[in-house]
Amino acid sequence: MVCVTTSVTLLDSVLKKAGPSVISEFGRRSSSSKPVLLKGGLTSAQQILFIPWKLEVESSNSTKAQKVHHMILVKINRMLFLVSVVIEFSEMVY
Numbered sequence: 001m002v003c004v005t006t007s008v009t010l011l012d013s014v015l016k017k018a019g020p021s022v023i024s025e026f027g028r029r030s031s032s033s034k035p036v037l038l039k040g041g042l043t044s045a046q047q048i049l050f051i052p053w054k055l056e057v058e059s060s061n062s063t064k065a066q067k068v069h070h071m072i073l074v075k076i077n078r079m080l081f082l083v084s085v086v087i088e089f090s091e092m093v094y
Contacts (some may be wrong), residue, residue, distance in 0.1 A: 001045035002080055004053045004073050005030070011050070018043050026050060045084050 003014040015023045018041030029036050035051040 001040065001043060001048045001084060002076065003048055003050045005050050006052050007070065007073050009070075010073055010077065014043075014048065014050075017041075018048060022048065044081075044088060 001014070003011060005011050015026060018038075022038055022041035025038050026036060029038070030050065033052060035049060037047055037049050040046050040048055
C-alpha cells in the first residue's frame with residue numbers, strides 16, 4: 001500500500017487502520033522529506049510505503065489543485081488496494 005503523508009486525511013486514515021504498532025513505528029521513523037516502509041499492521045497489505053508528495057502550483061490555482069490532488073490520491077489508493085486484494089486472492093487460489 002502507498003500512503004502519501006502530505007495528505008493528513010489519508011495519513012490519519014491509513015494509520016488508524018494499520019493499528020498502534022504502525023502508528024508508533026511511523027512516529028519514530030518518519031521525517032518530512034524521506035519515505036518510510038513499514039509492515040502492514042492490521043491492514044490487508046504486507047507493507048505500507050509512506051511517502052511525502054508536494055505539488056507545486058500557483059497560489060491562485062491552489063484550491064482547484066488541492067481538489068485534483070486529493071482526487072488523484074484517492075484513485076491511486078483505491079487502485080493499490082484492489083491490486084493487493086487481487087494478489088491476496090490469487091495467493092489463496094494457488
